């Protein structure tokens with residue numbers, strides 16, 4: 444019997460790797476086995492197609508290609524030009540953007556490119572203007588001093604971390620928190636929703652250079668038309684980081700006021716979350732910022748990853764096919780079914796539900812911290828991550844929340860019936876887990892008690908739930 448192309452490709456690749464370092468080949472095989480068996484509810488993860496994965500394992504990885512298409516600092520980049528131009532074209536067509544820059548290695552890198560582009564565009568500095576015309580070597584000591592002073596203390600207004608914002612939107616563990624004087628907007632304590640009047644008020648008081656929208660843990664749509672109006676009212680550049688929900692924009696689930704591309708000056712994203720491409724980032728913008736954005740490498744990025752740009756072109760071509768719109772709609776249908784299933788069983792959800800791909804559980808009602816819940820679920824074969832909820836009393840490390848998302852399970856083909864079964868498994872684990880205590884008898888925020896037999900039983904049920912939905916069905920590693 445002859446093997447199909449996907450099995451042959453991956454088996455052969457592993458055989459070649461095994462001849463050099465068998466432990467790496469074994470780990471790759473084990474990773475597939477683990478992913479096949481676990482109920483993956485990590486909202487930021489997905490499963491890229493075999494074509495996308497295979498596009499990354501080749502000699503494009505060997506090539507240096509600093510610069511942009513047709514303007515490289517290295518010779519022999521004609522084939523890199525081909526794949527970079529293709530990826531950019533697919534991105535422009537898919538999202539309706541005037542310009543796409545597909546080099547960023549990750550979402551964080553895409554944000555750095557955007558921040559620099561905005562600073563270079565907006566900050567009126569003679570020294571900066573000189574630097575931008577590539578006369579960096581002509582800058583005097585005084586120029587550098589002036590430049591540093593002018594760039595520091597620029598103001599950024601973004602969503603607060605505990606309301607679902609991201610570290611790269613001006614928070615201290617990320618360089619953006621050191622580059623910018625940051626203030627954040629939260630959500631309404633009663634509804635959990637963004638209160639646009641409060642955002643407008645904060646913008647009027649703070650007068651940010653950059654207004655950022657976008658999130659990693661907000662389960663609702665954002666009205667980007669209103670956010671743009673707020674930015675315009677204070678002369679701010681409006682940036683949207685759609686890292687999490689790019690797939691819903693690509694699949695036309697988020698349209699009109701909820702599609703960031705026509706409203707923002709600049710949009711950044713990852714390519715590996717709901718968009719289902721290779722691990723990487725991307726920037727979209729209008730013609731005004733295009734030149735600055737294209738200076739991303741070497742301004743803030745290392746040499747581009749041509750193998751990943753090739754994979755981006757493959758994944759973006761997939762996202763332009765009609766079945767991707769169907770996929771995006773099923774992601775949201777599944778998230779809503781999961782939310783309803785949890786609410787029906789008494790779980791408290793931030794905002795009471797969802798209109799995107801993610802659901803944020805407040806597990807305090809089960810008497811647990813996010814950390815205890817995350818571990819108990821993991822023991823039971825359910826992979827999630829803990830996440831702060833608004834005004835979280837347990838802080839960012841232990842938290843009171845669990846974030847779950849449906850892009851990965853939807854890729855496997857699970858539907859609303861399986862989401863109700865998933866809600867039942869989650870509720871059973873959480874309601875059967877008790878908070879533990881420290882040796883001195885004080886309550887612990889990390890320890891928990893869960894009957895191993897129950898964890899085992901739920902694990903088996905989770906695996907059973909997945910049996911009708913094989914992951915990479917055409918890949919048989921033998």
Ligand SMILES: *Cc1c(COP(=O)(O)O)cnc(C)c1O
Pocket residue numbers: 487548549550551552608609611657658659684685686687713723724
């Ligand atoms: C995931 C995420 C990022 C970072 O992406 P990486 O590829 O991990 O660097 C940036 N912004 C938001 C909103 C995200 O959710």
